[in-house]
Amino acid sequence: MILRATLCAGLAIAGCVAAASRDSATIVDSGSTNSYGYTIQLWSDGKGSITLQERDGSAVATPKPFTVSASTAARFFSDVAAAHKGNISAAPCMKSASFGTSTRVKWQGWVSPDLTCPPNDSLGEALVRDVDAIRQAAGVGAPPLRNAPRIEPS
Amino acid sequence: MRVACNRAVAYCASDLEAAYGVTQIAKTSGKGALVAIVGAYGYPNAASDLAVYRKTMGLPPCATGCLQVVNQSGRSRPLPKPNSSDDWRLEQALDLDMVSAICPNCRILLVQSNGDKNSDLALGANAAVALGAVSVANPYSSKEDDFGQGAYRHPGHAITASAGNEAGVTASPCSYSGVVCVGGTSLLAASSKRGWNERPWGSGGSGCSAYVSKPAWQRVKGCATRNEVDVAAVADPATGVAAYGSFAGGWQQMGGTSTAATIVAALFALGSNAARANAPQWIWRHGPGAAYHHVGSGSGYDRESGWGTPAGVTGF
Numbered sequence: 001m002i003l004r005a006t007l008c009a010g011l012a013i014a015g016c017v018a019a020a021s022r023d024s025a026t027i028v029d030s031g032s033t034n035s036y037g038y039t040i041q042l043w044s045d046g047k048g049s050i051t052l053q054e055r056d057g058s059a060v061a062t063p064k065p066f067t068v069s070a071s072t073a074a075r076f077f078s079d080v081a082a083a084h085k086g087n088i089s090a091a092p093c094m095k096s097a098s099f100g101t102s103t104r105v106k107w108q109g110w111v112s113p114d115l116t117c118p119p120n121d122s123l124g125e126a127l128v129r130d131v132d133a134i135r136q137a138a139g140v141g142a143p144p145l146r147n148a149p150r151i152e153p154s
Numbered sequence: 155m156r157v158a159c160n161r162a163v164a165y166c167a168s169d170l171e172a173a174y175g176v177t178q179i180a181k182t183s184g185k186g187a188l189v190a191i192v193g194a195y196g197y198p199n200a201a202s203d204l205a206v207y208r209k210t211m212g213l214p215p216c217a218t219g220c221l222q223v224v225n226q227s228g229r230s231r232p233l234p235k236p237n238s239s240d241d242w243r244l245e246q247a248l249d250l251d252m253v254s255a256i257c258p259n260c261r262i263l264l265v266q267s268n269g270d271k272n273s274d275l276a277l278g279a280n281a282a283v284a285l286g287a288v289s290v291a292n293p294y295s296s297k298e299d300d301f302g303q304g305a306y307r308h309p310g311h312a313i314t315a316s317a318g319n320e321a322g323v324t325a326s327p328c329s330y331s332g333v334v335c336v337g338g339t340s341l342l343a344a345s346s347k348r349g350w351n352e353r354p355w356g357s358g359g360s361g362c363s364a365y366v367s368k369p370a371w372q373r374v375k376g377c378a379t380r381n382e383v384d385v386a387a388v389a390d391p392a393t394g395v396a397a398y399g400s401f402a403g404g405w406q407q408m409g410g411t412s413t414a415a416t417i418v419a420a421l422f423a424l425g426s427n428a429a430r431a432n433a434p435q436w437i438w439r440h441g442p443g444a445a446y447h448h449v450g451s452g453s454g455y456d457r458e459s460g461w462g463t464p465a466g467v468t469g470f
Contacts, residue, residue: 033319033357033391033410034244093270094194094294096245097316098391098410103239116240118269132239142399143241146391147164147407 023077025107027131031055033098035143042134046073050138068137076130077107079123084110088124093117099143103131159211161343161350164396164407165388167211167255170417173341173350174387175466179424180258183467187423190263190282190290191249191416194270195237197223199400200246204262207251207398213258221250226267226274228281234268242270247399248408249293249416255395256420263287272296272326276305279327283308288426289433290314291419292333293412295325300365307332312422312433312470316411317383318359329363329382334422334434336415337382337459338389339449352449354458355390358411359383361457371435374455384437385469386449386459387414418464425470437461437469445469 023044031037037055041063042048049063068076083105090113095101105112105127112127119125159166171177201221208216224230236243246264253262265282267274275294282290289312306313306327317337318325328335338358344351362377372381388395391409398405427436440446441461442454445468450456464470 034394034406034408091271092296092299094272094275094296095270096193096242097293097295097318097412097415098248098389098408099242099245099412100240100294116270118271128239135239141238142402143244145244145402145406145408147394 025077025080025105027134028104028106030102032096032101032143034147035099035101035145036060037101038140038144040134040138042068042073042076044073044077046070048134048138050140052144064139066138068134072130072133072137076134079126079130080105080107083112083123083127086121086123088127089113089120090115090117090124091120105131163392164394165341166396167213167258170255170388170395174256174417174421174464176256176421176424176464179467180256183426184257184259184424186261187257187426188261188263188285188287189253189257189420189423190265190285190287191246191253192265192267192275192278192282192290192292193246193249193294194242194267194275195240196234196266197236197243197246197264200250200264203247203398203400204250204254206400208254208258210398211255213254216254216262219261221262221264223264223266224281224285226265226277226281228265228285234266240270244399244402244408245293245412248395248397248412249291251397252395252413252416253291253420256417257423260420260423272302276302279313280305283311287311289419289422291416292316292327293415295328295359298324298326298329298364302327303330303332303366306330309432310430312419314415314419314422316415319357319410320359321357322361323359324361324363324382325359328359329366329380331366331369331380331434334418334437335382335384335460336411336418337386338411338414339386339459339463340390340393341388342393348447352388352447352463354386354450354456356458358389358458369435371438373438376457381455381457383458383460384434385418385446385461386463387417389414418470421464421467421470425467427470440469
């Protein structure tokens, strides 16, 4: 609070209000036997960063910035709030033994269910779609394999 | 980077055949036997990716009728689409390649369930049996339960599953008593008589089931309930296998107990004992003994690698 007050004192009022209301959430993917996990931090203004990490959470690369559109960010934060309020759940599911991961959203102390398992309602489905779009924007298409590209048998 | 198939990581089909003692029998046996792989969601490039693997590995092409892809109802249409938020394509690529590596003359049935709910994959396993699969690989796992035992109990068919990739943790369907539960090893070339050295991977699932009672044919102590792992094969990604997925950069080095579960499923098709055996009981009848390479410490059953890894097809 002291730090924020100090910062606000040194900033124009409008900028200070914007900074104070800037929301953020993280999307955490566990990784698998063959692929790295990642943590995406997204801010409500659409700016974000992604960090590849081992399964123990240690980073394997420096964070890379990316941006999503303002509408994507707004939809995501709206859907996160709705999912939290709606107490969404997901069905138990099987994981590919070698490539299965779990993906969860963390926001204001709330942690979503594993979004790689089928959501039980439309609120969960919306959040899955949002996370998928953000993931794509962050450059996570195919799983980020540990050993890739490594070999070409001859 | 190019590597020759000369017992160096990532392992080629010929390396795996040599490591598990099936180099000769793989050339002559398994003709017409149907090995099933059960996975979730679609993989449109399955056939073309498999063709690249088999051609590169010097395996016979998978001609008409060799690969059949069906949905969880056992029908060829409609097939599910890939799921970008839960992508099983690499899993299916790895599994198709491993069955081809061990049993190049086998036919392959790829069953793609509509989703990854436990019930969807159980339906897929049942569809595989209904379509005549000699063995069915289930390279997946979930938190252990006992709800699905019936779906994976098919005497006369070898049902294999992955022990999972969480060290010391039991999983379903692997712990079900009708399933051959396959653990993982690290595999390295050696100057020994066998030519290979294997040790428990250390990151694979294992332990005493929390739900499944001890089958009468499990005669070792240590668990009052089912000892999860029956047998093992290579799974350590650091000593991984070569597999091909066009959508993920092409050739990759992969591991995990799904590798092991599909290798063992293919061995059951080569060995042709599955059709007349209770498959997990068959494993325990032959262990310890010459049918398996002992892997763990001591000389008997090892919690993580079971009775060991394949030494030919006697134990399958």
